[in-house]
Amino acid sequence: MKGRNNMQNAMDQLINKIKETNNPTVIGLDPRYEILPEMLKKKYPQTLEGVGKAIIEFNKHLIDSVCDIIPAVKVQIAFYEMYGIEGLKAFQETCQYAKEKGMIVIADSKRGDIGSTAAGYSKAFLGRTTIGEIQVPIFDVDFVTVNPYMGTDCIKPFVEDCRKYNKGIFVLVKTSNPSSGELQDLTVENGEEIYTEVAKLVEKWGEELRGTYGYSSIAAVVGATYPEQLSQIRNIAPHTYFLIPGYGAQGGKAEDIAKGFDANGLGGIVNASRSLMCAYQSDKWKDQFDETQYAQATRAEALRMKAELSQAITYNK
Amino acid sequence: MKGRNNMQNAMDQLINKIKETNNPTVIGLDPRYEILPEMLKKKYPQTLEGVGKAIIEFNKHLIDSVCDIIPAVKVQIAFYEMYGIEGLKAFQETCQYAKEKGMIVIADSKRGDIGSTAAGYSKAFLGRTTIGEIQVPIFDVDFVTVNPYMGTDCIKPFVEDCRKYNKGIFVLVKTSNPSSGELQDLTVENGEEIYTEVAKLVEKWGEELRGTYGYSSIAAVVGATYPEQLSQIRNIAPHTYFLIPGYGAQGGKAEDIAKGFDANGLGGIVNASRSLMCAYQSDKWKDQFDETQYAQATRAEALRMKAELSQAITYNK
Numbered sequence: 001m002k003g004r005n006n007m008q009n010a011m012d013q014l015i016n017k018i019k020e021t022n023n024p025t026v027i028g029l030d031p032r033y034e035i036l037p038e039m040l041k042k043k044y045p046q047t048l049e050g051v052g053k054a055i056i057e058f059n060k061h062l063i064d065s066v067c068d069i070i071p072a073v074k075v076q077i078a079f080y081e082m083y084g085i086e087g088l089k090a091f092q093e094t095c096q097y098a099k100e101k102g103m104i105v106i107a108d109s110k111r112g113d114i115g116s117t118a119a120g121y122s123k124a125f126l127g128r129t130t131i132g133e134i135q136v137p138i139f140d141v142d143f144v145t146v147n148p149y150m151g152t153d154c155i156k157p158f159v160e161d162c163r164k165y166n167k168g169i170f171v172l173v174k175t176s177n178p179s180s181g182e183l184q185d186l187t188v189e190n191g192e193e194i195y196t197e198v199a200k201l202v203e204k205w206g207e208e209l210r211g212t213y214g215y216s217s218i219a220a221v222v223g224a225t226y227p228e229q230l231s232q233i234r235n236i237a238p239h240t241y242f243l244i245p246g247y248g249a250q251g252g253k254a255e256d257i258a259k260g261f262d263a264n265g266l267g268g269i270v271n272a273s274r275s276l277m278c279a280y281q282s283d284k285w286k287d288q289f290d291e292t293q294y295a296q297a298t299r300a301e302a303l304r305m306k307a308e309l310s311q312a313i314t315y316n317k
Numbered sequence: 318m319k320g321r322n323n324m325q326n327a328m329d330q331l332i333n334k335i336k337e338t339n340n341p342t343v344i345g346l347d348p349r350y351e352i353l354p355e356m357l358k359k360k361y362p363q364t365l366e367g368v369g370k371a372i373i374e375f376n377k378h379l380i381d382s383v384c385d386i387i388p389a390v391k392v393q394i395a396f397y398e399m400y401g402i403e404g405l406k407a408f409q410e411t412c413q414y415a416k417e418k419g420m421i422v423i424a425d426s427k428r429g430d431i432g433s434t435a436a437g438y439s440k441a442f443l444g445r446t447t448i449g450e451i452q453v454p455i456f457d458v459d460f461v462t463v464n465p466y467m468g469t470d471c472i473k474p475f476v477e478d479c480r481k482y483n484k485g486i487f488v489l490v491k492t493s494n495p496s497s498g499e500l501q502d503l504t505v506e507n508g509e510e511i512y513t514e515v516a517k518l519v520e521k522w523g524e525e526l527r528g529t530y531g532y533s534s535i536a537a538v539v540g541a542t543y544p545e546q547l548s549q550i551r552n553i554a555p556h557t558y559f560l561i562p563g564y565g566a567q568g569g570k571a572e573d574i575a576k577g578f579d580a581n582g583l584g585g586i587v588n589a590s591r592s593l594m595c596a597y598q599s600d601k602w603k604d605q606f607d608e609t610q611y612a613q614a615t616r617a618e619a620l621r622m623k624a625e626l627s628q629a630i631t632y633n634k
Contacts, residue, residue, distance in 0.1 A: 030434075033448050046449045078430060078437035082446045084455040088405055112464060113395055113427055114494035114562075117347075120395035129399045131350050132363045138401040147429060149466045149489060151496030172466060177431035179468030182518070183511065188503040194511070197503065 009211035010168035017071035028273025052086035065295035072104035112147030119157035127161035168217035176223025176246030224252025231259035254312035326528035327485035334388035345590025369403035382612035389421035429464030436474035444478035485534035493540025493563030541569025548576035565592035571629035
């Protein structure tokens with residue numbers, strides 16, 4: 001697999017893939033039944049098992065169509081968990097397939113719990129589960145997203161597995177949603193916002209896991225929808241890579257996103273889910289591609305997005 | 318099922334079960350392979366499937382042994398997810414079995430994400446998943462734990478399903494772990510702590526879902542390990558029921574827990590996981606029960622804990 005080397009720091013692996021493809025995009029695979037092409041809906045029965053299979057087929061075609069131009073995939077587990085065990089099987093198979101195709105796999109699960117429980121989650125996504133003398137990898141993705149509300153001891157087990165297995169985490173710092181400020185923007189006694197405090201914690205948690213580009217495998221989620229904060233956090237957390245959601249459908253623009261990048265054009269990876277997955281339905285592409293060509297439409301939109309990001313990020317240098 | 322009525326407000330259902338059993342205990346079922354009795358480990362192969370089956374057998378025996386004296390079960394999904402799909406099947410079967418035995422089922426998953434994604438999680442745990450014309454329940458538990466870091470729009474989809482399906486949520490307010498204060502105790506501009514702000518939000522989110530006892534189906538997690546805060550939050554959030562972890566192994570005492578209760582002896586449900594699940598290994602019970610009697614040991618410890626809580630909570634009145 002080009003650009004993948006499991007002996008390497010996870011953030012180095014991700015950055016190498018970004019450089020290789022010259023594209024800081026991560027494709028979000030959040031395939032609810034409603035958004036699947038009609039041909040796929042008709043092919044499988046209207047059962048949880050049928051939906052699971054339809055999702056796997058959809059995801060595999062999308063991965064095939066972009067794995068040479070997009071470095072990473074973000075798989076939002078909520079949209080699989082909502083289809084129960086069959087959905088979670090599709091989650092696992094999607095992660096596995098993307099890895100086989102050389103993509104970096106980010107499980108978007110926003111897990112967080114007290115130490116011993118966090119260790120369970122970390123085993124599920126990053127580490128190994130022990131059964132007697134046997135150690136078994138479970139989802140075995142490259143990165144997982146993590147919620148910081150419970151503090152350091154909810155993060156530590158993940159950090160330990162990151163060190164042990166060359167994995168990484170993205171910790172929620174400033175999220176892209178409208179009400180993210182309710183708690184995250186509250187100002188504390190020293191005059192700084194909660195998200196600033198979290199950004200500083202992330203820098204600290206990641207100190208020992210910095211790779212050759214200076215960025216740590218302990219990284220952060222910072223939304224494109226808050227460009228000022230994106231710029232502010234870039235300054236506070238110079239060793240922290242950003243997973244940037246909120247581009248496209250949520251309103252984040254390429255020039256906003258550019259504020260998360262450094263002078264070398266590194267520092268962030270931009271998520272697009274719906275705009276890529278459902279490109280075949282969009283005004284931009286629906287005249288050019290019919291629904292049997294959904295994967296080609298996704299590729300076309302991926303190339304358009306890559307060009308747009310590339311221009312904005314260069315401009316920002 | 319005695320004390321269960323799905324047409325009723327979820328918090329009323331829980332409180333009715335607590336009153337019926339006269340016991341504010343929730344048994345946490347977090348059965349890692351390491352803590353299973355040797356006889357169970359030997360009965361099943363050392364594979365993920367084998368562990369899944371061993372866990373189901375263990376859980377079912379524990380549920381059988383306490384379902385007439387303990388009102389509710391808390392199933393921590395991390396300890397199932399770490400065994401992959403087979404573990405998650407055991408999670409689902411455990412939840413289903415506990416419901417059949419008339420217990421209130423709390424899925425401890427601490428989910429939290431932006432609106433549309435939170436809706437996916439809410440469907441998985443509380444609501445229904447739509448496939449074309451069909452609506453399918455997935456885990457279909459009574460309550461799920463939720464993380465508030467992303468604000469109101471991460472909570473709303475859960476609240477809507479609570480209203481629609483008579484379900485409930487426990488929102489993390491002040492957690493029981495050592496580093497919970499790192500973010501939760503930060504003081505904001507008005508001089509109050511973050512957890513206070515969250516407690517007030519929980520009261521607001523739950524306004525329209527209050528039941529006949531005055532408590533809302535939108536409830537809170539408040540740790541036994543911080544008794545002062547437990548007492549403070551009881552005053553701030555008079556309509557908010559507490560799920561209280563941290564009793565026993567984590568150091569919370571019965572007299573600490575009593576501070577979370579009101580003058581009527583209501584207001585909280587106290588979780589014990591390891592001390593109940595592994596009672597057969599404890600100094601208290603290991604001379605009386607061998608490992609084949611693990612379920613009887615759990616029942617004995619459950620009765621001891623009930624007596625201890627009952628005394629402490631009465632004393633507090």
